[in-house]
Amino acid sequence: MLSRRDILKATGMGAIAASLPAVSFARANTNSRFVLVILRGAADGLAIAAPYGDANYSKLRGELALPSPDNGGGLFKLDGMFGLHPSLSGVFEEYGKERALIVHAVASPYRERSHFDGQDVLENGAANVGALRDGWLNRAIAPLGGSLGSEVAIAMAQNTPLVLRGDHSVTSWAPSRLPDADDSTLRRLEAMYAEDEFFAARLAQALKSQEIAEGQAGLDQTKSRGNDAQQMRTMMQATARFLIAADGPRIAVLEAGGWDTHANQGATTGALANRLSGLDTGLMALRDALGNAWSQTVVAVVTEFGRTAAVNGTRGTDHGTASVALLLGGAVNGGRVVADWPGLDKSDLYQGRDLKPTADIRSLFKAVLSEHLSVADSFLNRTVFPDSGAAAPMRDLLRG
Amino acid sequence: MRTDAAIAANRFGLGARPADLQKVDRNPQAWLLDQLQGPSRQPGELRSLPDTADVLVEMQDLRRERRDMRNATEAALAPDIVKAYGRTIRRHYLDQSEARYRLAARSDYPFFERLVHFWSNHFAVSADKQPMPALAGLYENEAIRPNVTANFADLLIACEQHPAMILYLDNQRSVGPGSRLGRRANRARREREVGLNENLAREILELHTLGVHGGYTQGDVTTFAKVITGWSIGGAGENARFAEGEPGHFEFRDAIHEPGAHEVLGQHYPQKGIAQGEAVLRDLAAHPSTARCIATKLARHFVADEPPQALIDELTASYLESGGELTSVYETLVGAKAAWAAPLSKYKTPHDFVISTFRAFDHVPDSTRFVVGALDLMGQTPFRPGSPAGWPDTADHWGGADALYKRIEWSNTVSRVVGSRINPVELGDAVLGPTLSAESRKAVSRAESNVQGMTLLLASPDFQRR
Numbered sequence: 011m012l013s014r015r016d017i018l019k020a021t022g023m024g025a026i027a028a029s030l031p032a033v034s035f036a037r038a039n040t041n042s043r044f045v046l047v048i049l050r051g052a053a054d055g056l057a058i059a060a061p062y063g064d065a066n067y068s069k070l071r072g073e074l075a076l077p078s079p080d081n082g083g084g085l086f087k088l089d090g091m092f093g094l095h096p097s098l099s100g101v102f103e104e105y106g107k108e109r110a111l112i113v114h115a116v117a118s119p120y121r122e123r124s125h126f127d128g129q130d131v132l133e134n135g136a137a138n139v140g141a142l143r144d145g146w147l148n149r150a151i152a153p154l155g156g157s158l159g160s161e162v163a164i165a166m167a168q169n170t171p172l173v174l175r176g177d178h179s180v181t182s183w184a185p186s187r188l189p190d191a192d193d194s195t196l197r198r199l200e201a202m203y204a205e206d207e208f209f210a211a212r213l214a215q216a217l218k219s220q221e222i223a224e225g226q227a228g229l230d231q232t233k234s235r236g237n238d239a240q241q242m243r244t245m246m247q248a249t250a251r252f253l254i255a256a257d258g259p260r261i262a263v264l265e266a267g268g269w270d271t272h273a274n275q276g277a278t279t280g281a282l283a284n285r286l287s288g289l290d291t292g293l294m295a296l297r298d299a300l301g302n303a304w305s306q307t308v309v310a311v312v313t314e315f316g317r318t319a320a321v322n323g324t325r326g327t328d329h330g331t332a333s334v335a336l337l338l339g340g341a342v343n344g345g346r347v348v349a350d351w352p353g354l355d356k357s358d359l360y361q362g363r364d365l366k367p368t369a370d371i372r373s374l375f376k377a378v379l380s381e382h383l384s385v386a387d388s389f390l391n392r393t394v395f396p397d398s399g400a401a402a403p404m405r406d407l408l409r410g
Numbered sequence: 411m412r413t414d415a416a417i418a419a420n421r422f423g424l425g426a427r428p429a430d431l432q433k434v435d436r437n438p439q440a441w442l443l444d445q446l447q448g449p450s451r452q453p454g455e456l457r458s459l460p461d462t463a464d465v466l467v468e469m470q471d472l473r474r475e476r477r478d479m480r481n482a483t484e485a486a487l488a489p490d491i492v493k494a495y496g497r498t499i500r501r502h503y504l505d506q507s508e509a510r511y512r513l514a515a516r517s518d519y520p521f522f523e524r525l526v527h528f529w530s531n532h533f534a535v536s537a538d539k540q541p542m543p544a545l546a547g548l549y550e551n552e553a554i555r556p557n558v559t560a561n562f563a564d565l566l567i568a569c570e571q572h573p574a575m576i577l578y579l580d581n582q583r584s585v586g587p588g589s590r591l592g593r594r595a596n597r598a599r600r601e602r603e604v605g606l607n608e609n610l611a612r613e614i615l616e617l618h619t620l621g622v623h624g625g626y627t628q629g630d631v632t633t634f635a636k637v638i639t640g641w642s643i644g645g646a647g648e649n650a651r652f653a654e655g656e657p658g659h660f661e662f663r664d665a666i667h668e669p670g671a672h673e674v675l676g677q678h679y680p681q682k683g684i685a686q687g688e689a690v691l692r693d694l695a696a697h698p699s700t701a702r703c704i705a706t707k708l709a710r711h712f713v714a715d716e717p718p719q720a721l722i723d724e725l726t727a728s729y730l731e732s733g734g735e736l737t738s739v740y741e742t743l744v745g746a747k748a749a750w751a752a753p754l755s756k757y758k759t760p761h762d763f764v765i766s767t768f769r770a771f772d773h774v775p776d777s778t779r780f781v782v783g784a785l786d787l788m789g790q791t792p793f794r795p796g797s798p799a800g801w802p803d804t805a806d807h808w809g810g811a812d813a814l815y816k817r818i819e820w821s822n823t824v825s826r827v828v829g830s831r832i833n834p835v836e837l838g839d840a841v842l843g844p845t846l847s848a849e850s851r852k853a854v855s856r857a858e859s860n861v862q863g864m865t866l867l868l869a870s871p872d873f874q875r876r
Contacts, residue, residue: 051797123612124622126799139622143806168789169810182812186787188819195822195862199869202853206871208757208809213818215811267538267796272609273580323605324583329612361628 042341042382043253043307044261045296046147048132048171049289051270052125053313055333056365057282058098059112059347063091066354070320074277074327083278088112092347096278097286100294104338108345111337111407113374115349117315117367119401123329125270128314133173135372135395142396144176150379150394151178151261153386161215163261166249174263181215181259183223183252185244222255223248242266242292250299253307261383266292269313273324293338305340308382308408312371318363319354330364335374341382343409370401377403414438416843417753421712421876422744423520425766426841428832442744445521446559446737455513462548462573463658465502466643469541470657472498499544503537506547507792508778515768515775522558525740527761528711529554533569533618534800535578537793542578546793549574562704562734563695567688570614571660573643579610579798586639586668606668611635613798614694624699626675634674638687640667701729707803708743714755715804721748753845754875757805760788762876763817767868770841771830780827788816821868825861834863838870846872 060076061067062085068075077084078093085093086102092114094102104110120131120139127139135146147163156162157179165174165182174180191199196217203209245264252258268285275282289311297304316333332352337344352358352366360366372395379385379394380403391399411431418438419426426434434441472495517523530550537543553572557565569575576582584607585592595604611634616622640663644655655661662684671680677693679686694700705725709717725742732738743749758766764785768775775781785792789808795801802808830837835855838846850870857863867873 122622123628124616125797126616127622165810165812167810168787168813168816169807172806175806182810184787184789184812184816186816186819188784188787188816188823191818191822191865194858195865196818198853198857198862198866199818202850202866202870205849208805209814209871209874212809212811212814216815216818219812220815270797272607273583322607323585323587324580324607326607328608 041303041306042260042384043300043303043339044378044383045249045253045307045309045339046173046261046263047289047293047309047311048129048173048263048265049269049311049313050125050129050265050267051313052128052315052317052329053269053285053333054271054275054282054317054327055114055116055313056316056319056327057275057277058095058286058336059088059092059114059334060085060095061091061114061351061354062093064351064354066319070354072321073325074275074321076277088347091351092349095283095286097283098290100290100297101336101338104297105345109338109340109342111342111344112347113335113337113349113369113404113407114347115332115352115365115367116335116369116371116374117332118371120315121331123315123331125314125329130172132312132314132371133171135173135375135398137397145171145173146375146394147173147261147263148176148178148180150383150385150390151180152393153389154260154383156259160218160257162259163263164219164249164252164259166245166252166262166264171263171265179211179215181219183219183248185248219252222252222258239288239291242288243295246292246296247299250296250303254300254303264292271317271326272322272328273326275321275326297338307339308341308378309336309338310374310378311336311338312374316365319359319365320363331360332365332367335371337374337378337407341408343406348404348407369404370398372398372401373404374407376401377405377407381408411435411843412438413753413844414750416845417750418442419520420766420842420845421749421753421756422524424514424517424524424762425520425769425876426843427769427772428830428837428840430769431840431843439744442521443741445519446740448522448559449517449519453513453517455509456551459506459509459548459551460502461658462545462552463656465544465548466541466573466658467645468498469495469544470645499541502544503547503793504778504782506544507782508775510547510550510792511765511768511778511781512774512776514765515773520769525558526550526555528708529558529565531795531800532707533565533575534795534798535574535793536795536797537791538796539578542574543793545574545577550793559737559740561695562700562729562736563692565736566618566695567691569618570610570638570687570691571641573658573660575610576641576643576660579613580607581610581638582642583607584610584635584639585666586636588668588670589639589666591665592668606632606635606639608632608635610641611638614691617799619691619694619703620697620699621703624697624703630674633672634690636668637672637674637679637690640664641684641687642666695734698726698730701726701734705729705739708739710803712743712756713749714752715806718748721746754872756876757808758874758876759801759803759808760785760790760813760817761792761801763788763874764820766873766876767821767824768828770837770868770873771824771828773828773830775828784820784823788820789813817874818865818869822861822865825864825868829861829864834860834867837864838867838873842872846870 062078079085079087101110118132119137120128130139133145134142136142151162154162161181163180168184249262271282312335313333316330317327318330350368352368376390415431415435415438418434419430537546553568557568585604587605612631615626642661642663644659644661645657674690705722709721728739728742850872854863854866
C-alpha cells in the first residue's frame with residue numbers, strides 16, 4: 011500500500027508544493043517555534059502561582075489555600091511572594107533553569123464573566139467581543155509567509171480555534187482511528203473538489219498534514235484516548251513532530267478544557283491538581299520531543315480570565331478577572347515572576363471580588379510576536395491587535 | 411423533482427432516505443408542518459430507557475458503596491467498585507446514544523427530531539462532567555422532547571428544573587446565605603462559609619434566554635442565583651444532610667432558599683418559594699432579548715451562518731406576537747421565502763453528517779461504538795459539547811482541514827461496512843435530487859467501484875452541505 015507521501019508524489023501535490031514561490035517557512039525569516047496553549051474554562055491563577063506571601067491569600071482561600079513552600083509537599087518556591095502549584099514539577103524544573111516565566115495579574119481587555127465572550131476576546135485580539143471575526147495569530151502570520159501545502163501554523167485539533175481562523179491558510183491535525191481512504195479515492199476527491207474552493211483547500215491541507223504525521227516513526231495514532239496526561243502527552247509529542255519537520259509548520263495551537271472549577275476544586279490534590287498535572291506532563295513531553303529545537307521555542311499558556319479571589323460556598327471558585335500566563339522554552343528569559351502585584355485586600359480586588367488586572371495579555375503576545383517571530387511593531391498595533399496602543403509590548407520576556 | 415423537496419428533507423430534516431424525496435415533493439412545506447405534532451406514541455427506541463431518577467438512585471448507591479468501603483478499610487478503593495461505577499455510567503451513555511442515533515436514522519419525523527437536537531444543544535448539559543454521561547440522553551427525552559412544540563416558557567422551566575441541569579450547573583450546592591440552613595451552617599463552621607453558586611443563574615441569562623448582551627448585570631446574576639436557591643434534587647444527597655423529597659426527582663428545598671422579595675432586571679418578585687424563580691423564568695421567556703436570541707439561533711441553524719436580518723426580524727416578531735409559542739415560530743420559519751432561497755447554504759455538523767449517511771443508506775446502526783467513535787473523531791462526541799454553550803453552529807468552527815479528512819475516512823468506512831444496494835449515482839439523485847451538482851454526479855458515476863462511488867457521494871460538497 012502506498013504511503014501518503016507516495017500519493018502526494020503521484021498526484022503532483024509534492025511537485026506543486028516544491029514549485030511554490032519562495033514563501034515556505036523554512037525560507038522565511040526565522041526558525042523560531044511558538045506554541046500557544048489555551049486553557050478553556052478560566053484557569054485559576056491564584057492556584058497556579060499562589061501569592062503565599064500576601065497575608066490575605068490564605069484567609070480568602072480557606073481550605074483551597076496551598077501550603078507555603080516551607081511546608082513539605084506544598085508550593086514550589088518561585089520567590090518571596092509566589093509559589094508554583096505542586097503539580098507543576100516540570101515547569102518548576104524549567105524555572106530553575108531560567109526557561110520558565112510567570113506573568114501574574116494579567117488579563118485580556120475583557121471585563122465581564124462569560125467564558126465564551128472571554129475566549130472570543132482572548133482570541134480575536136480586539137478590545138471587544140465580536141469586534142473581529144478572525145484570530146490575532148492568523149493575522150500575525152501574514153508576514154511570515156507560508157501558503158497552501160506549507161502552512162506556518164497548525165491547529166492541533168479537528169476544528170480550528172478562533173485564534174487561528176482567518177484569511178491566512180492554516181492547517182490542522184488530530185489523531186485518527188479510522189482506516190485511511192485509499193489513494194485512488196483521494197485523487198478523485200481532489201478532482202471533484204477542484205471547483206469548490208472550501209473543500210479543495212482543506213483537502214490539500216489535510217493531505218500535507220497526513221504526510222508529516224505518517225512520516226514520523228513512533229507516534230501511535232491509536233492512543234488518542236486515555237487519561238488527561240496521556241492525551242496531553244500524545245498531542246504534545248505530535249505537536250513537536252510537526253514543529254521539527256523540515257518543511258512543517260512553526261506555530262502550533264493546542265487547547266485543554268476542564269478548568270471551570272466551581273465546586274470541589276481541591277488544593278494540593280483534587281480536580282485542579284489533576285488538570286495541572288496533565289498539563290505539566292504535556293509540556294515536558296513537548297520539551298523532550300522538541301530536542302534541540304526547544305532552545306528556539308516559546309510556549310505561552312493562557313486562559314480567558316481568572317477566578318474569584320475567595321473560595322465560594324461549594325469549595326470552588328467562580329468566574330473572575332485576572333489570572334496568570336506561563337511562558338516556557340529555551341528562548342524565554344525565565345526564572346522570574348513578572349507582576350505588578352495589586353494585592354488581595356478587599357479594597358484592592360476588582361469589583362471587590364477578583365484579582366485586579368495590572369497587565370494586558372496583548373502586551374505579552376506582542377512581545378512574543380515581535381521579539382521571537384520578528385513581526386513588525388507597526389503591523390502589530392495596526393492589524394494584529396487594533397486599538398491596543400495602551401498595551402505596550404512587555405520587555406525582556408525573551409532572551410536577547 | 412423540485413429543489414424544495416431536497417431542502418425540506420436535508421436542511422429541515424435529518425437527510426433524505428432513498429424513497430423520501432418522491433413523497434416530500436408533493437408538498438414540502440406541508441410535509442414539514444405535519445411533523446410538528448410529533449409521533450403519536452413514544453418511539454420504541456426510547457421506551458426501554460430508564461428514568462433519570464432510577465439512574466440517579468443507582469449511581470448514588472454505587473457511590474455510597476464506594477464510600478463505605480473506603481471508610482471501612484481506609485485502604486485504596488476496591489478496584490471492582492471503581493470499575494462498576496465507570497462501567498455503569500458508560501453503559502447508560504452508550505444506551506442513550508444508541509437510542510438517539512437509531513431513532514434519528516429511521517425516524518419518519520426528522521424535522522421534529524432535528525428540533526429536539528437543536529433545543530438539546532441550546533439547553534446543553536455536557537457529558538464531560540459526572541454523572542452527565544448517564545443523564546444527558548434521558549434529559550433530552552424527558553425535558554426537551556415533550557416541550558419542543560410547547561411555549562418557550564414551559565420548555566425553559568422543564569429544562570431548568572430537570573435534575574440533570576441542576577446537577578450540571580451545581581444548583582443543588584447553592585445555599586442562600588440568609589436561608590435557615592445557611593445561617594445555621596455559617597454560625598457553626600466559621601472556616602468555610604456555605605453560600606451561593608451563580609453558575610445556573612448566569613447560564614440561564616447568558617445562554618438560555620436573554621443572550622450575553624441581553625441587558626443584565628452581575629447584580630442580576632447574583633440576585634437571580636438567590637431566587638433559585640433551593641432548586642435541588644430529592645433524596646439524601648452526597649452529604650446526607652437532607653433526605654426529603656422523592657430520590658432523584660426535582661425538589662424545592664425551602665431550608666436553603668434565600669428568603670424575601672428580590673429584584674431581577676428591575677422587576678420586583680415578592681413570591682415565596684419555587685413560584686419566585688418560575689415567575690422570573692416566565693418574564694425572561696417573554697423578554698424581547700430572548701425572542702431575538704432564539705430567532706437568531708433558529709435562523710442560523712436552519713438557513714445560514716450569517717442569516718438574513720429580515721428573517722431574524724420576522725421570527726422575532728412571530729415569537730413576541732404569539733407570546734413565545736414555538737409552533738408559531740416554526741411555521742413562520744417554514745413559510746419564510748429566505749429559508750428556501752439558497753440550497754446548500756449550511757455546512758453539516760459531524761452529527762448531521764453521520765445521521766444523514768445512515769439515512770441515505772437506509773440503515774439503522776446497531777453498533778453504537780461505531781457511531782460514538784466516529785463522532786468523537788470528527789470532533790462532536792455525542793452529548794458532549796464541553797460547555798453549557800452547546801456546539802457551535804457555523805462552518806468556521808466545523809470546517810477544519812483535519813475534520814474534513816476524518817469525514818472522508820468515515821465516508822469510506824461506512825460505505826465499506828454498510829453501503830447501499832442502490833447504485834451510487836441513482837442513490838445521489840434519490841437523496842440529493844437537483845442539489846447534486848454535475849461535477850459530483852460525474853465523479854460518482856466514474857468511480858471504480860460501488861464503494862468508491864458511495865464514498866465520493868458522501869464526501870461530495872453537495873452531501874456535506876444542507
